[in-house]
Structure formats: C-alpha cells, structure tokens
Amino acid sequence: xxxxxxxxxxxxxxxxxxxxxxxxxxxxxxxxxxxxxxxxxxxxxxxxxxxxxxxxxxxxxxxxxxxxxxxxxxxxxxxxxxxxxxxxxxxxxxxxxxxxxxxxxxxxxxxxxxxxxxxxxxxxxxxxxxxxxxxxxxxxxxxxxxxxxxxxxxxxxxxxxxxxxxxxxxxxxxxxxxxxxxxxxxxxxxxxxxxxxxxxxxxxxxxxxxxxxxxxxxxxxxxxxxxxxxxxxxxxxxxxxxxxxxxxxxxxxxxxxxxxxxxxxxxxxxxxxxxxxxxxxxxxxxxxxxxxxxxxxxxxxxxxxxxxxxxxxxxxxxxxxxxxxxxxxxxxxxxxxxxxxxxxxxxxxxxxxxxxxxxxxxxxxxxxxxxxxxxxxxxxxxxxxxxxxxxxxxx
Amino acid sequence: xxxxxxxxxxxxxxxxxxxxxxxxxxxxxxxxxxxxxxxxxxxxxxxxxxxxxxxxxxxxxxxxxxxxxxxxxxxxxxxxxxxxxxxxxxxxxxxxxxxxxxxxxxxxxxxxxxxxxxxxxxxxxxxxxxxxxxxxxxxxxxxxxxxxxxxxxxxxxxxxxxxxxxxxxxxxxxxxxxxxxxxxxxxxxxxxxxxxxxxxxxxxxxxxxxxxxxxxxxxxxxxxxxxxxxxxxxxxxxxxxxxxxxxxxxxxxxxxxxxxxxxxxxxxxxxxxxxxxxxxxxxxxxxxxxxxxxxxxxxxxxxxxxxxxxxxxxxxxxxxxxxxxxxxxxxxxxxxxxxxxxxxxxxxxxxxxxxxxxxxxxxxxxxxxxxxxxxxxxxxxxxxxxxxxxxxxxxxxxxxxxxxxxxxxxxxxxxxxxxxxxxxxxxxxxxxxxxxxxxxxxxxxxxxxxxxxxxxxxxxxxxxxxxxxxxxxxxxxxxxxxxxxxxxxxxxxxxxxxxxxxxxxxxxxxxxxxxxxxxxxxxxxxxxxxxxxxxxxxxxxxxxxxxxxxxxxxxxx
Numbered sequence: 001x002x003x004x005x006x007x008x009x010x011x012x013x014x015x016x017x018x019x020x021x022x023x024x025x026x027x028x029x030x031x032x033x034x035x036x037x038x039x040x041x042x043x044x045x046x047x048x049x050x051x052x053x054x055x056x057x058x059x060x061x062x063x064x065x066x067x068x069x070x071x072x073x074x075x076x077x078x079x080x081x082x083x084x085x086x087x088x089x090x091x092x093x094x095x096x097x098x099x100x101x102x103x104x105x106x107x108x109x110x111x112x113x114x115x116x117x118x119x120x121x122x123x124x125x126x127x128x129x130x131x132x133x134x135x136x137x138x139x140x141x142x143x144x145x146x147x148x149x150x151x152x153x154x155x156x157x158x159x160x161x162x163x164x165x166x167x168x169x170x171x172x173x174x175x176x177x178x179x180x181x182x183x184x185x186x187x188x189x190x191x192x193x194x195x196x197x198x199x200x201x202x203x204x205x206x207x208x209x210x211x212x213x214x215x216x217x218x219x220x221x222x223x224x225x226x227x228x229x230x231x232x233x234x235x236x237x238x239x240x241x242x243x244x245x246x247x248x249x250x251x252x253x254x255x256x257x258x259x260x261x262x263x264x265x266x267x268x269x270x271x272x273x274x275x276x277x278x279x280x281x282x283x284x285x286x287x288x289x290x291x292x293x294x295x296x297x298x299x300x301x302x303x304x305x306x307x308x309x310x311x312x313x314x315x316x317x318x319x320x321x322x323x324x325x326x327x328x329x330x331x332x333x334x335x336x337x338x339x340x341x342x343x344x345x346x347x348x349x350x351x352x353x354x355x356x357x358x359x360x361x362x363x364x365x366x367x368x369x370x371x372x373x374x375x376x377x378x379x380x381x382x383x384x385x386x387x388x389x390x391x392x393x394x395x
Numbered sequence: 396x397x398x399x400x401x402x403x404x405x406x407x408x409x410x411x412x413x414x415x416x417x418x419x420x421x422x423x424x425x426x427x428x429x430x431x432x433x434x435x436x437x438x439x440x441x442x443x444x445x446x447x448x449x450x451x452x453x454x455x456x457x458x459x460x461x462x463x464x465x466x467x468x469x470x471x472x473x474x475x476x477x478x479x480x481x482x483x484x485x486x487x488x489x490x491x492x493x494x495x496x497x498x499x500x501x502x503x504x505x506x507x508x509x510x511x512x513x514x515x516x517x518x519x520x521x522x523x524x525x526x527x528x529x530x531x532x533x534x535x536x537x538x539x540x541x542x543x544x545x546x547x548x549x550x551x552x553x554x555x556x557x558x559x560x561x562x563x564x565x566x567x568x569x570x571x572x573x574x575x576x577x578x579x580x581x582x583x584x585x586x587x588x589x590x591x592x593x594x595x596x597x598x599x600x601x602x603x604x605x606x607x608x609x610x611x612x613x614x615x616x617x618x619x620x621x622x623x624x625x626x627x628x629x630x631x632x633x634x635x636x637x638x639x640x641x642x643x644x645x646x647x648x649x650x651x652x653x654x655x656x657x658x659x660x661x662x663x664x665x666x667x668x669x670x671x672x673x674x675x676x677x678x679x680x681x682x683x684x685x686x687x688x689x690x691x692x693x694x695x696x697x698x699x700x701x702x703x704x705x706x707x708x709x710x711x712x713x714x715x716x717x718x719x720x721x722x723x724x725x726x727x728x729x730x731x732x733x734x735x736x737x738x739x740x741x742x743x744x745x746x747x748x749x750x751x752x753x754x755x756x757x758x759x760x761x762x763x764x765x766x767x768x769x770x771x772x773x774x775x776x777x778x779x780x781x782x783x784x785x786x787x788x789x790x791x792x793x794x795x796x797x798x799x800x801x802x803x804x805x806x807x808x809x810x811x812x813x814x815x816x817x818x819x820x821x822x823x824x825x826x827x828x829x830x831x832x833x834x835x836x837x838x839x840x841x842x843x844x845x846x847x848x849x850x851x852x853x854x855x856x857x858x859x860x861x862x863x864x865x866x867x868x869x870x871x872x873x874x875x876x877x878x879x880x881x882x883x884x885x886x887x888x889x890x891x892x893x894x895x896x897x898x899x900x901x902x903x904x905x906x907x908x909x910x911x912x913x914x915x916x917x918x919x920x921x922x923x924x925x926x927x928x929x930x931x932x933x934x935x936x937x938x939x940x941x942x943x944x945x946x947x948x949x950x951x952x
Contacts, residue, residue, distance in 0.1 A: 131750065136684055276861075
C-alpha cells in the first residue's frame, strides 16, 4: 500500500515545491512592477526578458533543491520531520537559505564548467590503441591562459564575498527591539535550561516562543550560556546554530512565521549523551503563548492527596538537583520540575512524558539515556508509586 | 656497511638471520628504509583506523541502534580521527617525502640522517602512546580507557572535571611526541632541499614534488608549534593548576579553539600539498607532457601556504565571533580557493593535447581531480559563514572533509603507491587487481560520501551515537554504511595487491613508466647510496633530455 503510494507522493511533493518556488518569486516581482512605458526605455523589453529568465532560473532552483531533498528523504522511506535547512520558517533561516541557493547556483555552474572541461580533455586526449609512438607536442604553459583562470576566480570570490558579508551583517547585527521576547538559554550536560528574565519563568528542554507576523515582527532574542562544556543551539528551520560556551555569552534571534513544533538538537559534542540532548521549540499563537506564560508563572500545584509522594521527593536526593517553586526543593543542577506535566517529553526529548517512562527514568535513567548525570534513585515500589503520582500533579 | 652496500639489497636480506635484519631496520638511518618504515607504520594504523570507522558505521546503520554504548562510540570517533590524521596521513606523506626527495634532487641521503631516524621513532612512540591508553588510561577512577573528547578535544571537555583518569593525558602526550617528530622531519626536509641538490639543480629546476614538500615542511614548522604549545598548556591546566582553558576559573574555552585550529586548518594543506605533489608528477608522465605552467604552480603553492595560515577561524563561525571577524575569515577562506583552482586548471592544461595513458596511477589521479573539485566547491559553501551556521558540525561537514581526505588525499596516495611501488620494491603492482581496486573503491566512495552530505542538509549533527527515527536520516545512513563496508573490501584488495606483487609482480626495471625525474635514473630498488655518481642536470626533466637529445628541455628554460 505504502509502496504503491510512494511514487505519487514523491511527484506531488516535487511539483508542490517547484510551484511554491515559482509562486514565491512571482509574488515578489508583482510587488515591484516594471514600468510599462516601453517607448521611453528602448532596452526595457530585453531587460525584462533577462530579468524574467533570471527569476525563472531562480524560482526553479529555489524549488528544485528542496524538492530534491524531499525526494531524498521520501526515498529514504521516512517523512522529513522539521530539520531541513532548505525549509526555513523564520527570517534569519530564510536569509541563510536564500544566500545558500545563490552560492549553490554559482558553485553548480563552476562544477558543470570544470567537470565538462576535465571530462572532455580526458576523452579527447586519451591515448589511442593505434599510435605513431611519438610524444605529443611539449607545451610548457601560457601566461594569457594563466591570467584568465586567475582573474575570473578572483571576480567570483569578490561577488560571493559581498553577497555573504551582507547576510552576516543583517543577521548578526540586527538590533534588538525593546519589546522582543528575551530568553536566557543555558546548556547543561545533556539538557537545556530556559529562563525568561522579563517574565519570571524557568523551564527546561522545550522552548515556547510566540509566532511573529512578518509585517509586524515579534522576534525572540536568546542569550546563550553554558554551565559546563560547549553545546550548540540548532533548530535548522528557525535559525543557524550558535554555540553555548562557558564564560563566553552568545546571542541569537529568530522570528518564526508559523506556529507549530520545531525540533533540533545540540550540535556541538558535549560529552557522553550529546546525541540525546534534543530540542523542541513550540511556536505558539499570541493567545496560546500568553496562556502558557500565565500557567508557568504560577507556583507548583499543592495537592494533599499526593502528600506521601511529595515527602519522598523532599526527603531524598531529588531536591539536591531539582526545584519545585513554592516548596523547599530548589536544586539547580537538573531541570526545574514546577510544571513538569506541561512538557511533552522528559530527559531532554529522549522519551515521551508518560507515567511509565517517568517511572523508568527515575528508577534507572541509564535505560533511557546511558551516561546521563541523573543517578538511579533505587526507591521501593511504594515510594516510587507515590513519587510518580506526585510528579503527575505538577502541571 | 660500506663494503657490502654494493650488493643488491634484496639478495643481502635473504642471507641474514631475521634478528640481524630486524636490527638493521631498527637502527637504520637510510632515508629509503625510514621512508618504508613510515609507510608501513601508517598502513598498520590505516587498518586500525578503518576498523574504528566500520564500528562507527555499524552503529549508525539504524536509528536507536545499540551495537556499541555511547561511551564506546565516542572513543571510536575520537580514536578514528586522531589515528587517521596523526598516525596515517602525516607519517605516510612523510614516508613518501623521505623516500623521494633525496632521490629526486640527486642526493645520497637526507641532510640529517640521525635526526631522521629520531623523528620517525618519536612519531612511532606517539602512536603507541595513543593506543597504550587502552591499557593504561583507567587510572584509579575506572574512568574509561581511551580518549573520548573528539579529535579536536575542545576545552573544557578535557578538564579533569569532565575527563577524569588519564585518557586525555595519553592523547596529549601522543600528539606532543608525534608533533616533535614532525617538526624534526620538517627541518630535515627543508635542510635537504636547500643544501643537498645535485649540480645544476637550481630551485627553478626542482621537480614540483620537491617544491611542494618544501612548502609543506615550512607549514609544519609554523603550525605544529602552536599545537604542541597548546598540549603543554593543557597539561599545565590538568596537573599544575593552570587556568588557560579552565572556564570555571576564568580561563577561555575559545582560546583552545584558536590554538587548535591555527594548527588544524593549515594541517589540511600540510596533508593535501604533498598530494598535489604526487599529481604534479604523475599526471604529466601519463599525459606525456611537461607540467603546464610550472612557475605558476610553484607560486600558487606558496600562495596557498601563506593564505591558509589566515583561515583557521572558519572552523569557528558558530562560536560567536563578531560580524567583522566572520567576514574576514569568509574572504580569506574563499581566497584560498583561487590558487587551488589554478592548480586544477594547470593539471587540466597538462592533460590537454597529451596522449593520456590509463594506467592505475593515472586512474586514481583522474579520480582525485574530480573529487577534489567537488570537495573544493563544498568548501566554498562552508566558507560562506551564514551557510556554515547551518552546515557546520553537521554530517555535511563530515562528508566534505572525507571528500578531501578520502576522495583527495587517499586517492592521490593510491596513485603514488601504484606509481612508485616499482621503484621501492623493484616489482610492478598488478594492473588487473589495481583496476578492480580502483573501480570498487570509486563506486563505494561515492555511495558513502555523496549520500553523506544529505543527512547534514536534513539537520543531522555529527558525533551522535544514535539518532531519532522519523527524520529522514535512516535509509541514507544505511546506504552510507554499506558503502563503507565495500570500501573496506577494496582496501583489502589493495593490501593483497601490495603483498602479492612483492613476491610475484613483474620485474620493473629502472624506468617502467618512461618518466623524467631523477629517481628513475637509478636501480629499482635503489642501492643504499642512491646514485653511483652524483648526476648533473640541465633542466626540470633530466631524463627527457637524456632520451631526447635532439630536443632537450634545457633549450627552452
């Protein structure tokens, strides 16, 4: 069934990406209509044609590359799930993608030209079976040719550099608006801490940010720290990666244009469990974001029915590392658990947040994430039941 | 020694007990034997590093695979990288330089034969120290038994807080030791080239291989020094309470990155320039034409040597440098592409109008040209800092540098093996096995490393021991692994060819390729003294002059 559907899915995806590329381009051009007074500008017809051809090439390439990638991932039998660098959903990622396509086109042209020359000379000048036995003409070089293949690459480099420098400046030196959402992200060995200093929120592993309307941007600015080794924040569809380095604060920003869950992971080797230091960014509508903020600002729910579990939590080593706001648990080595149940995953995305996985995680973290710094708690069954019930109330 | 040096070495070996032979090899100061020792030692580590690569690829075949634990996987990629760079690529290239440079400049040995032996054994000690960590690194901590900090060992992962036990110490000491060996050899190569050339061999008449090894050696002197300094600083941090890289106490993790990459990037050119050297000797001979634009080739190499010293921080685009630094390292990195492109064009010019003979060395050289072109273009993509914010530390980078190291350096090395094996052993390598080796390796190489770019574009970071299903990485990784296994088979074919041809290969004679440089003027294998009488040269291709007295090169230079 699936295999029969697959080809049509691939073709559909392919066409959709190409069409989308063309569509994007058309709408971009319509915003800047070319004056129609042909009589006044004798060259405008040719210029227009040139421009149209250029934009057609751009549109096809802009469509073809993501399309090829989606074909590749479909051919791989798995749907791509939101980490494709050619499917940007935020301004910095889009700027990078546009520049990337430009660089790909230039390098692609160089590749085709040099490949053709090499292939041609190898085929054309191959030694023949029937040979006169004489050496070919001994040529030692040519100054003109050397000059040509020095100057042309220099010009290409200048063009590429200018295009690149613009984007570097536009992304890195973007001013931070007064009302931007501020987040402090702190990398820990194998999990992420997120603090919202203006909103008084502390959470872990799942970042919530508001969607940003391109016409009226509401970007999020991140300040990046590390508590131990180097890490790197990488959610490919939202922005390029930026490292989190101890003693070296960094900054990055993003302004997602659509709501949804965006995934990524730590991209700088940070130790044993580098692989399972996953990232989830939930881009919320303004209303959802406000509701989430309100929920996170509350103290932990106090539920008398799970008093036993709370006692287990507060009388064992849990509180050395974990905090629950409004109680005497204020450890800082592990994720804040005040609103644990508001998160979809545990162990920095390594497992879904279900009672069974939570129990397994507390009992023996190595079963889910070998090398995690959380110790196995070795609790009795009764204590474990109570503890998990308590955790379940931390909404 | 001098009395029996006249006899043919092959016969001489057969008559002696093995202890004497071993003693001769261990105590030798002959540049040819040291060259062979370097190459043999590197081939041994090539197999070890290859096995590590296979373990990595088995683990990554499927999402959530548990063939090895994360700890073992991290040690595997650390050891694979360190081994392949420091104990395969470096020594094998030094081996060829050792063997070929004196022969090509008409000298009887290196300038400092004892330093040569000392350098080799220091490098060998480095490799042994690295692998001794498997036994000795545990310490009192039960802390694991091989380095697991990645081959660039970013601080603060190497601090004692994060790397207890002695595994990082073995890594540090092994690099220090082999680094000192490399510096010794570089000094030796420079001194040999500057002082030992035969009469008539002006700098402008040296074969390109010699020129390029001169540039490479100069770069080794400049780049290994900061690496060694950084290793000593790291040891000070770990044992004497220093705070160079210890971020908790105010040190700088970024400082280590600068130290490492100001070594690390020129190192790529240290490895690729000798491979350019092989290309510049092999392509002309099999195209039956002199190298196109000799002075430009020399200038381009020197230019690469200088410019490549100013590109290191393109490994650090994601570290958070300001926009001016990122722009600077973008332009320098792109600029290095210009002289590199000039080289490719000159090889193209060399083939143009020639009569190309598709012997195995030439096949590998042609493979090199195409693959190095692609590796260079993906390099331009990553030189573009914003593009690198997406591509850096992803599988795209892994694919890119394997394209350089396997598609470029290893292909050039295979070409060099097939080309100079007759000189070193006196026997030809099998062309049939060679062609099987070439085609199998070529197909497997492209299966592995072409596809490996795509998971990077789809967001797969490097150095992860496993990955989540459902991101479109699974099948691609499976195919990449299959390619890696086929590459391993092709390498076995190559090793088999090396061994079989040593015993059964056709006799090579002095000059099997009808070549033009001085090493082909002496016996195969060359006697201990290289040349019975020191040659005198009048052009860049002394053997061409000899074979074509009616039309010698010396008339045009």
